Amino acid sequence: MIKARFGKKLPGFELNIDIALTDGILAVVGPSGAGKTTLLQCIAGLQKPTWGELHIGNRLIYSSAQKINLPTRERRIGYVFQDYALFPHMTVEKNVTYGAPKGNNQRNKTLTASGVLAMLKIEHLKDRYPGQISGGEKQRVALARALMTAPELLLLDESLSALDQDTRSALQQELRKLQGQWQIPFILVTHDPQEAEILGDQIIRITKGKQEIVKRLGNSFSVANSFC
Amino acid sequence: MQFDFIPIILSLKVAAVAIVLVVCFCVPVAGFMAKHEFWGKDLVESALTLPLVLPPSVVGFTLLYLFGKNGPLGKFLEYYFHYQVVFSLSGAVIAAAVVSFPLMYQSLKASIESVDVNLERAARTLGAGEFKIFFTITLPLSWNGFIAGLVLAFARSLGEFGATLMIAGNIPGRTQTMPLAIYFANEAGEAQKASGLVIIMTVFSFLVIYGLNRWRKKKKLNLNGGDIL
Numbered sequence: 001m002i003k004a005r006f007g008k009k010l011p012g013f014e015l016n017i018d019i020a021l022t023d024g025i026l027a028v029v030g031p032s033g034a035g036k037t038t039l040l041q042c043i044a045g046l047q048k049p050t051w052g053e054l055h056i057g058n059r060l061i062y063s064s065a066q067k068i069n070l071p072t073r074e075r076r077i078g079y080v081f082q083d084y085a086l087f088p089h090m091t092v093e094k095n096v097t098y099g100a101p102k103g104n105n106q107r108n109k110t111l112t113a114s115g116v117l118a119m120l121k122i123e124h125l126k127d128r129y130p131g132q133i134s135g136g137e138k139q140r141v142a143l144a145r146a147l148m149t150a151p152e153l154l155l156l157d158e159s160l161s162a163l164d165q166d167t168r169s170a171l172q173q174e175l176r177k178l179q180g181q182w183q184i185p186f187i188l189v190t191h192d193p194q195e196a197e198i199l200g201d202q203i204i205r206i207t208k209g210k211q212e213i214v215k216r217l218g219n220s221f222s223v224a225n226s227f228c
Numbered sequence: 229m230q231f232d233f234i235p236i237i238l239s240l241k242v243a244a245v246a247i248v249l250v251v252c253f254c255v256p257v258a259g260f261m262a263k264h265e266f267w268g269k270d271l272v273e274s275a276l277t278l279p280l281v282l283p284p285s286v287v288g289f290t291l292l293y294l295f296g297k298n299g300p301l302g303k304f305l306e307y308y309f310h311y312q313v314v315f316s317l318s319g320a321v322i323a324a325a326v327v328s329f330p331l332m333y334q335s336l337k338a339s340i341e342s343v344d345v346n347l348e349r350a351a352r353t354l355g356a357g358e359f360k361i362f363f364t365i366t367l368p369l370s371w372n373g374f375i376a377g378l379v380l381a382f383a384r385s386l387g388e389f390g391a392t393l394m395i396a397g398n399i400p401g402r403t404q405t406m407p408l409a410i411y412f413a414n415e416a417g418e419a420q421k422a423s424g425l426v427i428i429m430t431v432f433s434f435l436v437i438y439g440l441n442r443w444r445k446k447k448k449l450n451l452n453g454g455d456i457l
Contacts, residue, residue: 044353045352046349046352046353071352072349072352072353073352073353073354073355073356073357074355075353076355077353078353079349079350079353081346081349081350083346085344085346085347085349085350086350087347087350087351087365088347088369089368089369098351098354098356098364099351099353099354099355099356101355145354146353146354149353149354149355
């Protein structure tokens, strides 16, 4: 579960966010420079909001009033970067196991590197380096790496945008399936309204920092229309 | 004529110990300076680079003042450890380390700064602490700058003359390193001895740099299997 209500001053405007998500995928759409990536970075702790509160599960991870600001490494958030940010000097397997929790963990049974690699169909790549695999494969590795930390929330920053149409559709299906398997909320930033509609259980649009709800849970209001 | 190998051995000893000191100081300092902003950073930065532009005699004079009998560090070492740096091989090591530090520092810092911050951010989201990030991501990806700095600093240590002469003196068999031996052999009119040392020094320095460059290239090629950088 994630609950976030915060503001962040950016040059020229303020980003205002109020979202709550227990499960499923929240798609965030909007033009470039509207504050989409800033939203993800604030949730992950890579940037600090100006004011507000952030909860993940039962934990308060940021509160301006109580002066709480949990560092990124303690937030238990999976983050798939726009350019994947795979470590170029490590093999796929080393990348994927980089953040694997040590010791006992409730999810340990499902959380073996080989299990996650198999789930994302990248077992055969485990000894390769990121420079030796395709964009779609990198995307899978980045997903596997994020999931290996047993996150409570997964953030995806336009991570499908650089892929060709076929790979993209395949990965969209995959993401849906993964979300069902992992049962954690996903927040997906995309500039593609169609993708948002395919994947998003909820959709919000951010324009110049202002948030607007395009699709609520169980509401089939079409995003494509709202873009006209 | 019997050829004297001692200056060669002393030079290697001095350069080897100096380079270890330089690496030990440089890695944390460059890592810190590349990642932190603080008031007066430019001043610290300039001070760290100063030995590179100062004449060796100024460095030698300053070291002599600090480590001399009445200098603050000299007094301290003498009083607590009964140890004297001036006119000893450790003086030569300190001189070599001080003048070669900026070379390693500049090279390593530039390399660390060029590592993609998104990789460090990714590591942070994967639960890594700053220490782990530095040693598993930042430093390995700064490899080229590290090796380039190492080569330059080692070569500079081997060739150190002015500051060494001032603080360690020219004691044959004890502090007389190769550059000193060459200078004093030439002064004494022993051209044959001087030219022998000059050839050895030149060939050796060339081989060190050539070897390290080859090694770096090979390492880069290996990583390039992964199309890096």
